[in-house]
Every structure is written in C-alpha cells, then in structure tokens.
Amino acid sequence: MTTRGDRENLAELIVPRAGHTPSGGDPSYYERLYPPRDLPEGAAVTRLGPSPTGFIHLGNLYTAFMNEKLSAETNGVCILRIEDTDRKREVVGAVETLISSLAYFGVRFNEGVVYDAPDGISEIGHYGPYYQSARKDIYRTYVRQLVREGKAYPCFLTEEEINEIRARQERDKRTPGIYGAWAKYRDLPVDAYAERIEAGQSYVIRFKAGSECADGANEGRHIEIVDGIRGKLSMPANAMDVVILKRDGLPTYHFAHVTDDHLMRTTHVIRGEEWLSSLPIHVALFEALGFTPPIYCHSTVLMKSEGGKKRKLSKRKDPELSLEYYRSEGYHPRAVLEYLLTVINSNFEEWRAANPDAPISAFEMTTEKMGVSGILFDLEKLRDISKDVLVKIPANELADFVTHWAAGYRKDAHRILASDRARLARILDIGRDGDKPRKDLSHARQIFDFIGYFYDEFFEIREPYPDETPIGDVPVLLHAYLETYAQSDDRDAWFEKIRILATKHGYAAKPKDFKKEPDRYKGHVGHVSAVIRISIVGRSNSPDLYEIQRILGETVVRARIRRAADAV
Ligand code: GLU
Secondary structure, eight states, X not given: OOOHHHHHHHHHHHSOSTTOTTTTTOHHHHHHHSOOOOOOTTOOEEEEOOOOSSOOBHHHHHHHHHHHHHHHHTTOEEEEOBOOOOGGGOOTTHHHHHHHHHHHTTOOOSEEEEEETTTEEEEESSSOOOBGGXXXXXXXXXXXHHHHTTSEEEEOOOHHHHHHHHHHHHHTTOOOSSOGGGOTTTTOOHHHHHHHHHTTOOOEEEEOTTTTSTTOOOTTOEEEEEETTTEEEEEEOXXXXXXXXXXXXXXXXXXXXXXXXXXXXXXXXXXXXGGGGGHHHHHHHHHHHTOOOOEEEEOOOEEEEETTEEXXXXXXTOGGGBHHHHHHHTOOHHHHHHHHHHHHBTTHHHHHHHOTTOOGGGSOOOGGGBOOSOEEOOHHHHHHHHHHHHHTSOHHHHHHHHHHHHHHHOHHHHHHHHHTHHHHHHHHHTTOSSSSOOOOOOSHHHXXXXXXXXXXXXXXXXXXXXXXXXXXXXXXXXXXXXXXXXXXOOHHHHHHHHHHHHHHTTEESSXXXXXXXXXXXXXXXXXXXXXXXXXXXXXXXXXXXHHHHHHHOXXXXXXXXXHHHHHO
16 A cells, blocks of 8 residues: 555655745745735636647637726736747747737737847746746645655556557447556555666656545536536536646746646636637646636637538638737737627627727626637628728727738838828728718738728729720720810819710710610719729729829829829
C-alpha cells in the first residue's frame, strides 16, 4: 500500500523542494502572493487566453469583446494572458499582432500583457507573470501538491506505445485515451516510479481520473454544471488520465488555465464552444486542487452555408474567418462588432431598433441571451449592416478611416487620398443627406473602388457605351455636350441642356416617350446621359453626376470628355 510518506517521497523526486524557487514547492506561498481581489461586489474578472499562433479569428474577437464588456459593465478587470505552452505553434510577433488586431476593434485589456507603441510590450498587474511560459514554478508547485495527494502520477508510456494503444482501441471500437487498464503506470509502488526516474526515463505527469471524488470512481458518473450561457448541463464525469505536465516541463492547457484562473481570481471564463467537451476535465481539476471554479460561459461556433449545408468556418477554406481579412478589406470595426452582436445575441436587433444611434457600449449584455447553436455567418449580411453603420459616420471621420486603411493596404493610393482630406470627405458625402441617404458604401476597399475615378491616377473607362447609342454618335454627343457645358449651371439648367441635346440628336427627351414610340427615336435622354457619365466616371453607375462634376472641376471634366471623344 502506498503511504503518505511514499507519496511525499515521490513528489520530492519529481519536484524537489530544494532549489524549487520561490515557493519551495508550497502552494500556500502563491495563495498569499495572489490574494482574492479587492473589488466591488459583483465585479467580474475575465480574461482572454489566446495562444500566440499568429492566427486570430472572428471567434477570438467575439470572446474578447464579451470578456471585456462583461468586466467593463461590472467595474471589474479584463486580463490578457498569453497561453504559450505549446512552443511548436508559436509565431514571432504574434503577441503584437494579436493586441493590435483586437485594439483595432476597440478591445483593450486593463491587466496582463499590453502593447503600446513606441514602448512595445509590457505587463501590468499584480497577478502576473501573464505569459504561461513564465509560470513554470507555479505549475510545478501545484503538480507537486497533486502527486503528494495521490491525484497525479508520472507516466512513462512512450509515443510508440501510445500509438499502439490508440490503434488497438480504434480496432476494438473503444473510447480512445489513457484510462483504466491502459493507464498502466497509474498505481505503481513508489519504488518502481523512483527507479525509472532515477534511470533517467522520460515521463509526463497524468491526472488520476476519479481521484477528485470521494469514492475515486468516475465510471458512469455524471456531473452537473451551470454554464453562464447554456444553463444547466449534465455531462459524463471525466474518466481519462489526462496529461497535466508535458515532457518538456510545461503544463497542458487543461492544467495551466485551471491554475491560472484560480490564482488570477478569474470569476468568468467566456471561451469558444470547442472547449465545452473538456469541461469535465477542468471541473475535476478544480475539485482535485481544492479551488472554486469560475463561471464558465461557452459561446457558439460560427458556421457557413455551402451548397445548402451548414459547416464550421474553416481556417484553411474561409479567409473571412481571420480578423486580418476585415482589416485588409477595410471593414469598419464598428460594423464588424455590430454584425457579430446581431447574429450572436438574440436581443441585440431589438435593442438596436429601439436605440438606432446609441453606441455599442450602451448595449447591456446578458450571457443568457447569447446563442448556443451554430450561428450562420454571412458576408452579404455583414455588408448590409456595414452600409447602415457607415451612413451614420460623418464624412470627415469616414475620410480619415479610408485614408488610414490605404496607408496599410493601398499604399499606391494613400498619398493621393491623404493630400486633400476635405475633398475626400466631400466625395464620400455625395448623396448622404436627405430622407433617403445613399447606402452603398460598405468597406474601404469597395469604397476606394467606387470613388477611384475622382483621381486621375485611378480613372479608367471600364464599361461600354449603351447599345442604343451607335458608336458614331458617341463623339458627336460628347462634343455637343462640351459646347454647351458651363460649370456655373445649376442642376436644372444642366439637365435641361442634356435634354435639348438628346432631342437634337434623335433621342427622346423622356424615357416614357421612347417606350411609347420606340421606332421614332434611337434611344432616350438616359442613354445620352449614360454616354456622358461613362466618359467622365468610366462606368454607367455612379452617384449624382452633377455633384461629381462640381467636385472634379471644369478642367478635369472637359479633359475627360475630350479624351473619351477622341478615343472612339
Ligand atoms: N489558449 C486557449 C485558446 O487558444 C484559450 C481557451 C480559453 O479561453 O480558456 O483558445
């Protein structure tokens, strides 16, 4: 029988007290170092725990946003903790990218890892370090505790042995994993462990499933958990001897986050649904360590409809999963957040209808109203929402936004756009006042494509002239237009001249006249206007041409018309 003394010896062998600094292997050291926080009643302590893999996706943004919002609404704290225990997946510069990407969408943390140009990365707060790789001593201290209490043990299974076990389990249609008879190092006499360790065999530390409960058996047991979003859940208790400390001495996610969330005094963990299935492991670890678990809130996954079927958004196939996509396309952060809230929170649309002009921060989030079943993500819908959002942004602000975007993603256009902000604002403002403001701007890349013709460098004739105007008519109509064109004309006078010009050349003055007697005319005034429009903006669709001409100025207008007439 293994005695307490034996277990103490084993713990000592794995994590020797001497040289184990600064805690000396004593968990109470950390309990004192990170005392419960002095916060007002109800304040939520939340955290985002991303891995620095360089890939940040929409789901990360959503959970980050929710964590930050929940803490802000309750005067709590939101921590950024970098979960870098998987050294293989680490990417240089990923932390800066992560922080700046989230900051672009307005998400900021008030504790943990922060990034401020020009100082770079630093850590703030009393509950650090905030990189898991710098918390080795903490994890080892708690691993020691579990070994001492007989709740964890060293396992010497090699990778080949594990592969063999997996293959056998697959063949026999058994649940894969290390448990029951497969966990052959689970109950060795201490001497046997010691022998192997002393002989230098490499090992991991596994958590002994069931050791967290009184009767030590988890088979057939269920646990009940209340999820902040999903409500009461009943799940099979953990029956696997999962790895908590890897061969490289770093903890697994399961163990690290449990220890960290306890010591950082986290109250709420809002994280992706993909973690829901490992919740029983986490609950068991909290129990085994004697910690009170935080409130877990598992948000939903984003799906895409393809060929009539729903599937999870995939990193490989769907560029729109990555946050970088929204930045490079120039989606306004407010639009993306507005969209995410619309699809994930069942009460957001109603709130928005009642508060059309309120900032997103005024929306009170309730975890119960967050969706739980796969949410359909649809770029078209995002663009529609974006148009509604952009129409409310003052033209000056929008001009700054587009210019800023160009600095990063259309360097060739940046200087030109930045050279006259007031003009850019005027361009963006066309048709946006009145009862029916123009709502066709959705994101910076599309906006630039829309307005490129205002800049000679980006102007080109992209579309053919209408079929109703024989090609020989094009120069004739354009020259005639040039003759009557006067920059000082008001809108009515300007259009009246086009009407006269149209009639003179065999086109009906009104579309309905042409419809009535199509044989009498070549086409109507709309076709003539189209020729003029195409020669000036290069396309048949554009906002108010009169206004465009005012912004372009007489010289440019005349030059373009002349060039178009000559080119035919
Ligand atoms: N490191 C985990 C991830 O990469 C964090 C999960 C959590 O929030 O607990 O998603």
